[in-house]
Structures are given as structure tokens and as C-alpha cells.
Amino acid sequence: MKHMKTLIKSTAGKIILISIAVVLLLGAAFCGYHYYQYYQTPKFQNVTIELGSPLPELSTFMTEHAKPNKAAMVTPSEQIDLTLVGQQTLVFSHGRKTESVILTIVDTTAPTAVFHDVTADIDTPLTPADFVSDVFDLSTTTVDFTTPLIQPKSYGDATVELVVTDAYGNQTKGQCFVYYVWMQKTFAMELGDTVEKADLLLNPQKDDALLDQAVLDEINASPPGIYTVTSTDGSQSSQCVITVTDTLAPTLEVRNVSIDSGESVSVDSFIVNLSDASNEITTAISPAPNNKTLGKQTLTITATDPSGNTSQATVTLSVYYDTKAPYISGLTEMNVEKNSTPDYEAGVSARDGKDGTVSFSYDTSKVDLTTVGTYYVSYTATDSTGNTGTYYRKVVVSHDSSDTAALVSSIAAGLDSSVESLRNYVRSYISYSYSWGGGDPVWYGFKNRSGNCYVHAMCLQALLREKGYSTQLIWCQDKSHYWNLVYINGSWKHVDSTPSSLHSRYSLMNDEQRYSTLSGRDWDRELWPECP
Numbered sequence: 001m002k003h004m005k006t007l008i009k010s011t012a013g014k015i016i017l018i019s020i021a022v023v024l025l026l027g028a029a030f031c032g033y034h035y036y037q038y039y040q041t042p043k044f045q046n047v048t049i050e051l052g053s054p055l056p057e058l059s060t061f062m063t064e065h066a067k068p069n070k071a072a073m074v075t076p077s078e079q080i081d082l083t084l085v086g087q088q089t090l091v092f093s094h095g096r097k098t099e100s101v102i103l104t105i106v107d108t109t110a111p112t113a114v115f116h117d118v119t120a121d122i123d124t125p126l127t128p129a130d131f132v133s134d135v136f137d138l139s140t141t142t143v144d145f146t147t148p149l150i151q152p153k154s155y156g157d158a159t160v161e162l163v164v165t166d167a168y169g170n171q172t173k174g175q176c177f178v179y180y181v182w183m184q185k186t187f188a189m190e191l192g193d194t195v196e197k198a199d200l201l202l203n204p205q206k207d208d209a210l211l212d213q214a215v216l217d218e219i220n221a222s223p224p225g226i227y228t229v230t231s232t233d234g235s236q237s238s239q240c241v242i243t244v245t246d247t248l249a250p251t252l253e254v255r256n257v258s259i260d261s262g263e264s265v266s267v268d269s270f271i272v273n274l275s276d277a278s279n280e281i282t283t284a285i286s287p288a289p290n291n292k293t294l295g296k297q298t299l300t301i302t303a304t305d306p307s308g309n310t311s312q313a314t315v316t317l318s319v320y321y322d323t324k325a326p327y328i329s330g331l332t333e334m335n336v337e338k339n340s341t342p343d344y345e346a347g348v349s350a351r352d353g354k355d356g357t358v359s360f361s362y363d364t365s366k367v368d369l370t371t372v373g374t375y376y377v378s379y380t381a382t383d384s385t386g387n388t389g390t391y392y393r394k395v396v397v398s399h400d401s402s403d404t405a406a407l408v409s410s411i412a413a414g415l416d417s418s419v420e421s422l423r424n425y426v427r428s429y430i431s432y433s434y435s436w437g438g439g440d441p442v443w444y445g446f447k448n449r450s451g452n453c454y455v456h457a458m459c460l461q462a463l464l465r466e467k468g469y470s471t472q473l474i475w476c477q478d479k480s481h482y483w484n485l486v487y488i489n490g491s492w493k494h495v496d497s498t499p500s501s502l503h504s505r506y507s508l509m510n511d512e513q514r515y516s517t518l519s520g521r522d523w524d525r526e527l528w529p530e531c532p
Contacts, residue, residue: 043062043066043092043097044061044066047061050105051083051106058072066094067094070094071093072092073091073093075089085106085107088102107139113164113174115132116131118131119202122155124203125151126178131176132174137166142165144163144165154180155180156180157178159177160175160177160178161174161175162174185239185240186240186241191223191244191246191248194216194220210232216229224244224246248277248309250274250275250303251274251276254272256270258318258320260322260385262291264291265317271301282303284302290319294320296318297318297319298316299316299317301315322354323387324354326351328379331379331392333395334395336395336398337398339369344377345362348379354385360379361381362377363380373397379391379393399443412466419464427456433451435451436452437454457483457484458473460484471484472485481518483498491531492530492531494510502519511532
């Protein structure tokens with residue numbers, strides 16, 4: 001009995017061990033199967049797309065054995081050409097494993113084409129392209145007749161069949177009519193445009209006599225509508241239906257308007273330009289302008305033609321109390337001679353923002369036309385509201401020869417009589433400029449205290465004569481410089497009052513000294529006396 005128990009225990013142990021071994025073997029087999037399923041089965045698959053399609057999503061390439069979080073495309077997307085029909089190899093990764101698949105691009109889509117009928121003269125050869133206005137395909141296309149088009153010998157209608165074929169053999173067919181006539185069957189035009197015989201006749205040079213322009217001119221002057229023109233050639237006739245439409249809105253150009261409180265205003269006050277081919281335009285303004293409420297109002301102007309086309313524009317109406325005085329223009333400075341009779345109104349006008357042109361008055365009581373000087377004339381203008389504007393105009397009474405003589409006399413009275421003193425005064429008192437001094441260089445030089453060598457020489461000459469000297473004006477042969485000759489102590493001498501270190505080298509100069517200061521320039525020795 002004891003032996004049986006031992007045997008039973010031993011057998012049971014073996015059974016347990018065998019069971020464990022079986023379980024382990026089955027587990028290993030199961031794990032091996034799944035290992036094979038995971039690591040050996042493809043994670044990616046080949047894909048076929050239509051030409052023109054975008055690159056498919058990554059999931060399109062994945063099989064059921066792929067895990068999205070481990071899948072990625074290795075081939076850069078910029079290396080994939082989706083414009084080529086054919087096969088391209090793409091590389092994907094799944095974890096540390098990579099796989100290659102085939103992306104196949106096919107073109108099975110027929111071209112899209114817009115076919116249309118053609119109107120032609122019997123002498124006009126036609127090509128397949130004449131019947132197709134638009135073709136779209138991702139590859140190159142050709143257009144052909146399915147059967148040759150035979151040129152007719154008489155007017156009439158014919159049917160043609162066309163086929164558009166792309167580079168991969170996909171085709172689109174269409175059927176069209178050819179209307180062999182000498183005139184267009186239809187013609188559309190916008191109101192305001194004109195139709196001429198050449199617009200309708202297919203061969204104007206040959207068939208010009210078959211159509212009367214007067215008939216077309218009646219249509220050109222007619223309102224929108226549908227008109228039929230008939231042309232006859234022997235026993236045959238051809239008709240064209242002309243459609244005149246009005247789709248263009250009126251041209252509307254506006255401006256903002258400002259008015260005084262209570263002043264009348266209408267829609268026409270805002271319109272600068274209004275035109276339409278119909279020449280029949282109605283206008284409206286909304287809301288109605290309020291000419292009593294101060295401030296700005298935003299209004300809408302609408303222009304409508306007989307066909308219902310409208311144009312709109314926004315304008316601003318400003319209503320205010322008129323507080324602005326008229327403005328007087330043309331008050332430029334006046335330069336008048338002594339004892340003259342100036343026209344103070346010439347070129348002067350007064351204008352008011354509300355009243356437009358208004359009258360003006362002026363006051364000359366402070367102007368003394370007998371005495372050289374600067375004066376001012378006052379101008380005044382008043383508008384209908386009572387606003388008054390006053391403006392002033394400068395009036396310069398010019399000098400005459402007596403004034404110049406008096407000026408020279410007064411200056412000379414304050415100077416001693418030596419030539420050097422007079423020369424030094426002119427040189428220091430009058431600075432150098434490029435001005436010639438106008439009509440009276442002496443007056444200009446002493447009054448403006450500037451001028452060129454000619455002004456200096458003329459001013460010195462005036463002072464020398466005032467002091468009783470005999471003097472002459474002298475210049476270089478090229479007239480590039482002017483100075484004076486003065487008769488002193490029994491002989492003529494050169495004297496130069498131009499402010500320059502070169503010309504101040506000598507005071508009273510003989511010919512040799514003068515020439516040495518002129519940088520090679522000379523004067524006509526025969527015109528002036530010798531200066532020893």
C-alpha cells in the first residue's frame with residue numbers, strides 16, 4: 001500500500017511536469033507565430049493614383065499590420081513627381097525596419113473640351129481647332145476631325161464630329177454644326193456701341209454690296225432689343241439676329257457741397273458729371289437734404305438708366321453760418337513811376353465762397369506818387385452776409401534821374417574830395433554781387449549796397465563828377481571787367497573801386513600797373529587816353 005502511494009505520487013508528478021512542458025511548448029509556438037506576424041508581414045502596400053491627384057496620406061500606404069505611431073515616409077516628398085505617368089519607388093519605415101513600395105500614377109481621365117458651332121464663308125478653310133474654344137487635360141492634347149471636312153461649293157449647313165485625344169489615349173468626342181453663310185447668324189452689342197458691315201460679313205471685301213449700312217445705323221440709334229437683319233444674294237438669303245443690351249450703369253461723378261444755413265440745394269448741386277448711352281437718366285438723393293440744420297450730412301445719390309442699371313455715390317452736405325469774408329486776389333506788388341497814374345483795379349478780383357464774385361473798393365490816400373518810397377493801398381470787399389475782408393497791396397514809387405542825382409549829391413557832401421577817399425568809400429560801402437544794377441546801376445548800388453564791377457565803376461564815376469573830376473568809364477576788350485579813368489594832376493590815371501585784393505594793389509595806376517593787375521586781359525589802347 002505504501003508502495004502504491006509512492007507510485008501514484010511519482011506518476012502524478014510526471015503528469016504535472018509533462019503538462020507544464022506542453023503549456024510551455026504551446027506558448028512558445030503562439031509567441032513565435034505572433035512574432036512572425038508582427039515582424040515578417042508587410043507593413044506597407046503599393047498604391048495607384050490618378051494623374052493630378054495629390055500625394056496620398058501615409059495611412060493609404062499602410063497595411064493592417066502597421067502601427068501608425070511607428071510608420072513614417074522615408075522618401076522626401078519633394079522627390080516625388082506627381083506629374084508623370086508611371087511607377088515610382090517609395091521607401092517607408094516602421095520602427096527600425098524599412099520597406100519599399102510602388103506608387104503607380106495612371107491617366108484614365110478623358111480631356112474636358114468645350115465644343116461650339118462655327119459660322120464660316122464657303123471660301124474659308126476650317127481646322128479642328130476652330131470648333132474647340134477650351135480644352136483641359138494634364139497632358140498634351142490633339143484635336144482632329146473623325147472624318148475629313150470637305151469644303152462645300154454652296155452655302156448651307158454641315159455636321160462635323162471632332163475628337164480630343166490626350167497623350168495617353170483618353171478621348172472626348174463632340175459634334176458641331178458648320179453654318180456656311182456670308183453673314184454672322186448672331187451678333188451681340190452693348191448699347192452705345194456701333195455695328196458696322198465688317199462686323200457681320202464674313203468676307204467684307206467680297207460681299208460688301210450684300211448689306212446696307214443704313215439698316216445697321218438704325219439699329220445703332222435704337223434702344224436695347226432684338227433686331228433681325230436680312231441679306232439677299234440672288235435666291236439665297238442670310239439673316240443675323242442682333243441683340244442690343246444695356247448692362248452698363250451710368251457714369252456718375254459727384255462732389256461735396258457746403259451751403260449757408262437756409263440756402264437752397266438740390267441733387268444737381270452735387271453732380272459734376274453724369275452720362276449714359278441711353279441719354280435718359282433719372283437721379284435721386286436720399287435722405288432729402290436739410291438746409292437748416294448746421295453740421296454735416298451724409299447723402300446717397302442714385303442714377304438710374306431705363307434698363308434699371310444704377311450707380312450710387314456718397315456725398316457730404318455741410319451747412320454752416322457764413323462767417324468767412326471774401327478773398328481778394330491779384331494784389332501783387334506794384335512798381336510805378338513818380339507822378340504816374342496807376343490802374344489799381346487791373347488784375348484784381350474779389351470772390352466769396354457763398355456769393356461768388358463780389359465787388360471791392362480800395363483806398364490810395366496814403367500813397368504819394370510825387371515822392372520815391374514804399375506805400376500801401378487797402379482793398380475791401382463785403383459779402384451778402386456782411387462779412388468784410390480787408391487786404392493790403394504794396395506800391396513802390398520808383399525814382400527818376402533827379403532822385404539819383406540828389407542821392408549822389410547827398411553822399412558826396414559827406415566825403416572829402418580826394419580820389420582815394422571816394423574810391424575807398426565805394427569799395428567798402430558797396431559789396432560785390434553779380435548784379436548789373438538794372439536800368440540805374442548808380443541808384444541800385446547805393447540803395448542796395450551791392451553790385452558787380454560795373455555797378456562799382458558807375459557809382460565811383462558819379463561821385464568823381466560830383467566832386468568836379470573829369471572821368472571816363474573803361475573796360476577790358478572782352479568786357480569782363482569795368483573801372484574808371486580820372487584826370488588828376490595833369491594826367492589820366494586808372495582807378496578801380498571793385499572790392500578785391502587784386503584791384504587794391506595800387507591806388508592810382510598808370511597803364512603798366514593797371515595791366516599787371518588784369519591777369520593778361522587788356523583794354524583797347526586806341527579808345528582811351530594814355531595813362532603815364
